[in-house]
Amino acid sequence: MSRIIVVGNGMVGYRFCDKLRNSPAASAFEIIVYGEEPRPAYDRVHLSDYFRGMTGDNLLMAPRSWYEEHNIELHTGELVTEIDRTQKIIRTHNGRTDHYDILVLATGSAAFVPTMEGTERHGVFVYRTIEDLHHIETYSKKASRGAVMGGGLLGLEAAKALVDLGLETHVVEFAPRLMPRQVDDAGADVLKMKLQQFGLHVHTGKNTQAIEGNGKLEGLVFSDGSRLAVDMLVISAGIRPRDELARACGLRVAARGGIVVDDYMRTDDASIFAIGECVSHNNMVYGLVAPGYEMAEVVVRQLNSDVSRSFRGFDMSTKLKLIGVDVASFGDPFAETPGSVPIAFKDTRKGVYKRINVSEDGKYLVGGILVGDASAYNMLHQMVVNRMPLPENPEALIGIGAGAHEQEGGGVGDLPDTAQICSCENVTKADIVGQVTQHGATKIEDIKKATRACTGCGGCTPLVNDLLKQTLESLGHTIGKSLCEHFDYSRQELYDIVRVTGARTFDDLLDSHGKGDGCEICKPAVASILASAWNEPVPELPTIQDTNDRYLANIQRGGTYSVVPRIPGGEITPAKLMAIGRIAKKYNLYTKITGGQRIDMFGARVDQLPDIWEELIAEGFESGHAYGKALRTIKSCVGSTWCRYGVQDSVSFAIFIENRYKGLRAPHKIKGAVSGCIRECAEAQSKDFGIIATENGWNLYVCGNGGARPQHAKLLVADVDRETCVKLVDRFLMYYIRTADPLTRTATWLNKMEGGLEYLRDVIVNDSLGIGETLEKEIQDLIANYECEWKRVVESPHLRAQYRHFVNSEDNDDTLQFVTMRGQKCPVDWNKNT
Amino acid sequence: MKKTRPIQSDATGVTSWFRAARVSEFPADGGACVQYRHLQIAVFNFARRNEWYACQNQCPHKMQMVLSRGLIGSQAGEPKVACPFHKRTFSLKSGQCLNAEEDQITVFPVKVEDGFVFIGVPE
Numbered sequence A: 001m002s003r004i005i006v007v008g009n010g011m012v013g014y015r016f017c018d019k020l021r022n023s024p025a026a027s028a029f030e031i032i033v034y035g036e037e038p039r040p041a042y043d044r045v046h047l048s049d050y051f052r053g054m055t056g057d058n059l060l061m062a063p064r065s066w067y068e069e070h071n072i073e074l075h076t077g078e079l080v081t082e083i084d085r086t087q088k089i090i091r092t093h094n095g096r097t098d099h100y101d102i103l104v105l106a107t108g109s110a111a112f113v114p115t116m117e118g119t120e121r122h123g124v125f126v127y128r129t130i131e132d133l134h135h136i137e138t139y140s141k142k143a144s145r146g147a148v149m150g151g152g153l154l155g156l157e158a159a160k161a162l163v164d165l166g167l168e169t170h171v172v173e174f175a176p177r178l179m180p181r182q183v184d185d186a187g188a189d190v191l192k193m194k195l196q197q198f199g200l201h202v203h204t205g206k207n208t209q210a211i212e213g214n215g216k217l218e219g220l221v222f223s224d225g226s227r228l229a230v231d232m233l234v235i236s237a238g239i240r241p242r243d244e245l246a247r248a249c250g251l252r253v254a255a256r257g258g259i260v261v262d263d264y265m266r267t268d269d270a271s272i273f274a275i276g277e278c279v280s281h282n283n284m285v286y287g288l289v290a291p292g293y294e295m296a297e298v299v300v301r302q303l304n305s306d307v308s309r310s311f312r313g314f315d316m317s318t319k320l321k322l323i324g325v326d327v328a329s330f331g332d333p334f335a336e337t338p339g340s341v342p343i344a345f346k347d348t349r350k351g352v353y354k355r356i357n358v359s360e361d362g363k364y365l366v367g368g369i370l371v372g373d374a375s376a377y378n379m380l381h382q383m384v385v386n387r388m389p390l391p392e393n394p395e396a397l398i399g400i401g402a403g404a405h406e407q408e409g410g411g412v413g414d415l416p417d418t419a420q421i422c423s424c425e426n427v428t429k430a431d432i433v434g435q436v437t438q439h440g441a442t443k444i445e446d447i448k449k450a451t452r453a454c455t456g457c458g459g460c461t462p463l464v465n466d467l468l469k470q471t472l473e474s475l476g477h478t479i480g481k482s483l484c485e486h487f488d489y490s491r492q493e494l495y496d497i498v499r500v501t502g503a504r505t506f507d508d509l510l511d512s513h514g515k516g517d518g519c520e521i522c523k524p525a526v527a528s529i530l531a532s533a534w535n536e537p538v539p540e541l542p543t544i545q546d547t548n549d550r551y552l553a554n555i556q557r558g559g560t561y562s563v564v565p566r567i568p569g570g571e572i573t574p575a576k577l578m579a580i581g582r583i584a585k586k587y588n589l590y591t592k593i594t595g596g597q598r599i600d601m602f603g604a605r606v607d608q609l610p611d612i613w614e615e616l617i618a619e620g621f622e623s624g625h626a627y628g629k630a631l632r633t634i635k636s637c638v639g640s641t642w643c644r645y646g647v648q649d650s651v652s653f654a655i656f657i658e659n660r661y662k663g664l665r666a667p668h669k670i671k672g673a674v675s676g677c678i679r680e681c682a683e684a685q686s687k688d689f690g691i692i693a694t695e696n697g698w699n700l701y702v703c704g705n706g707g708a709r710p711q712h713a714k715l716l717v718a719d720v721d722r723e724t725c726v727k728l729v730d731r732f733l734m735y736y737i738r739t740a741d742p743l744t745r746t747a748t749w750l751n752k753m754e755g756g757l758e759y760l761r762d763v764i765v766n767d768s769l770g771i772g773e774t775l776e777k778e779i780q781d782l783i784a785n786y787e788c789e790w791k792r793v794v795e796s797p798h799l800r801a802q803y804r805h806f807v808n809s810e811d812n813d814d815t816l817q818f819v820t821m822r823g824q825k826c827p828v829d830w831n832k833n834t
Numbered sequence B: 001m002k003k004t005r006p007i008q009s010d011a012t013g014v015t016s017w018f019r020a021a022r023v024s025e026f027p028a029d030g031g032a033c034v035q036y037r038h039l040q041i042a043v044f045n046f047a048r049r050n051e052w053y054a055c056q057n058q059c060p061h062k063m064q065m066v067l068s069r070g071l072i073g074s075q076a077g078e079p080k081v082a083c084p085f086h087k088r089t090f091s092l093k094s095g096q097c098l099n100a101e102e103d104q105i106t107v108f109p110v111k112v113e114d115g116f117v118f119i120g121v122p123e
């Protein structure tokens, strides 16, 4: 058995051990690891999570016990100080010596600190280890202004951390722009603008000469003579490979630092390998984790005597995980490829910059830059690495010109089998498709387990999801009737079960007919069934309701809510109009006339909702159920009362209908309209049910829909009198409530119905199933038991109590931010909202 | 290798326990938000499993302070919360996003003692 010593227990050193122990030859090796840091390897990539409450231990790549379980001898807090290559011995700082057959150097890198006056002062830090962050956090408590030296990837991450720690934060960059290695001038401008919206102060083209202060730092001096007073500084001026050990024992190191290795990660000593950030490969030091993992893979394969894989450099594309602003840079971002031409567009107002570089022959994408919106990153990046042919109007890829919409992003279908989907674990499209076709994977979890895709940075998850979905569909898998993993029943079956078993709570039903704990799919679905079946007051079932139903209001960008009082048929008295005006003004709400002939008031804080409703109710308003899968509005036209063409009183009928069905819960929202004549000014044929006046009565249309896929309503019956019309609507709605799948509008419900409109007409009009009366009775109960949900909340202290942001403080959410637009308040664009 | 994270009161790495509020403040099988220094923490009373969880209140997708208002449930046994806005779901144990490419959220250990809910927070 040969003895491997790994120097350095960082991300790559750990990954090496993990891979080796999971390889066929595992048992052929003893593994001994020496790590300088006090704790086992942790996830440096997510180091900043430390400030979001993460502790050292939950950042660990694996707990200590893992090393024991995989019989790896781990020495932490022990620095290797010397390598004796002739005797194959290492020596550590506390005198221990140890013999190796194979030595793996995974010593990583250290933050580079430029030589200048004052770097030793108190208050000057680097950003590399958990200890560094701990010291930064402690010191920040007595600091108020901080600066970060270096506006690169890490610098900006550090800056965001200082902002979160509540410091006035300055970023000082020597180059004329931020992220000089990833982004061009135009992109950097947009980035700078966005960062300033976080309250970050950006100083580019500033050459720091000295760090002033006596004992502790007081400020920075720049070569142009200007000064910046700060009481804290984080230096993030790049990395320096930890090659001191190698250098000392005479291994070759690169001029710009880094242990020199060949394509097999071999140093010029046959029994010593080097991997990770401490390495210089073709004069390149890789400051990212993925290449390090690839290096580890290459060495592990050799130890399994497989030389098929060598390290051939690595794509440095990056997507910055800087909270609040997307930045991505891929392939050749600066169009340095001879002949390549950039296509770019910039929207400074929105804070978006997109650039792609197209090869000379216009056939391929060579690279690009995305700032402000990197949603297209995965796909564009794939097009580069796989040299996928470009569409004839490539500008569409970044959303310019014709066909932009379809084009943006592109589809996984076009990817070649060899396409590398997960770069951290080097998983190809073929690997993933194979898991589905050969090994019967049906869930993303299966694929993660089998291939480890998505387990690294997770960046490929959307692509893997798409691939999974596509492949499953291609195999003819249809999503079963079952609601979700917790109920193997359709909504209709559950409705009947509830009716028969008399289940009245979600838990009852889950215990008797489900499994697990429920989820965001089945909870609201069951809530709606219980509401329809038993008239359970929605406010009494708060925690199984979707948020809009839980707070009886529609959540809006920024986390405030909108308030929509019912205005039946769109008819409203001047007095009520003024009441709305007064209340909206009092609570400073944005007001708008909706597409449903009523008024929406936006921007109410959760704690204000009951007060606002109390006042609305006092003025005679009721809930408009804009938040619910329920009856929304019955639009009307003025009809015969005023209109010279009107043949019936459509307003009165609309108001009657809206009051009859208000509060009705359904699988999806229900909307209706009544028009006074064939001109159809109320757009009744675009509603779930629409009524149009004729000379001799009313025509009833059903299952229309606007929205995503508009569909005209179909004529169910013609020229019926008012009573018949109402009776048929009763039956129609109740039948829909009973039988439709969750979140299925009446149009889709009909489209899926066997026998289509004919069948529906048989059931509703000809009562072919003989359930007509039952349906009428059931809906009668619902109508009889109607109550205004908001009235109940306003009057019930225990319900009212739920309307506050914090349970342990009277404060309001101080993250809410508004801007003024045309004289009214609006939420800030949530891409800017930190 | 999945990262290990504290989930219950025996969690390691906690430097101090902060008394959030009375148990009765937290709806059964639902969440509520508590304030701790500059942090907003979402706390969930997973009554059905008779477990408690806590995580950052902010959804990493659009930086919305709303996770405490999300529906909780489980996926293959893993407790999760769904963001009200676009239904990104996050494991309440690991903080991993379960159905999209989002940053992992921070989770905090929770313990319940004499009627009060305590959250384990870093010093």
Ligand code: SRM
Binding pocket: A554, A555, A556, A562, A563, A564, A592, A593, A594, A595, A596, A597, A598, A599, A600, A626, A632, A633, A635, A669, A671, A686, A687, A704, A705, A706, A707, A708, A709, A745
């Ligand atoms: C406020 C309003 C837009 C406006 O300013 O006019 C609006 C706003 C929203 N609509 Fe709408 N829709 C509004 C009229 C419409 C209309 C027009 C109409 O009702 O005559 C339609 C097309 C007609 C239809 O529904 O068939 C419409 C089709 C949708 C759809 C697509 C439905 C579909 O079947 O495809 C959605 C998405 C959904 O419901 O799943 C939607 C969803 C929404 C939501 C609730 C999205 C959400 O969940 O936050 C929006 C927030 C409402 C709020 O108050 O916060 N809204 N929405 C209108 C409120 C009407 C009302 O007074 O209640």
Ligand SMILES: Cc1cc2nc3c(=O)[nH]c(=O)nc-3n(C[C@H](O)[C@H](O)[C@H](O)COP(=O)(O)OP(=O)(O)OC[C@H]3O[C@@H](n4cnc5c(N)ncnc54)[C@H](O)[C@@H]3O)c2cc1C
Binding pocket: A007, A008, A009, A010, A011, A012, A013, A014, A034, A035, A036, A037, A044, A045, A046, A047, A048, A078, A079, A080, A081, A106, A107, A108, A109, A127, A128, A129, A154, A157, A242, A245, A275, A276, A277, A278, A286, A287, A288, A289, A290, A292, A321
């Ligand atoms: C804040 C931050 C954010 C980052 N974000 C990203 C990102 O988003 N994406 C990305 O790909 N990369 C990112 N990185 C870079 C990534 O963390 C590194 O590429 C990765 O950690 C390299 O792993 P490594 O094992 O080679 O080096 P390290 O993780 O640095 O591990 C080296 C270890 O060896 C130890 N050591 C050194 N010399 C000795 C010795 N003589 N004896 C014993 N032990 C020794 C060191 O103490 C250290 O613990 C980030 C880095 C930081 C600091």
Ligand code: SF4
Binding pocket: none
């Ligand atoms: S159309 Fe879209 S954006 Fe406009 S209100 Fe309806 S849902 Fe919102």
Ligand code: FES
Binding pocket: B059, B060, B061, B062, B063, B064, B083, B084, B085, B086, B087, B088
């Ligand atoms: S904001 Fe949470 S999912 Fe979009």
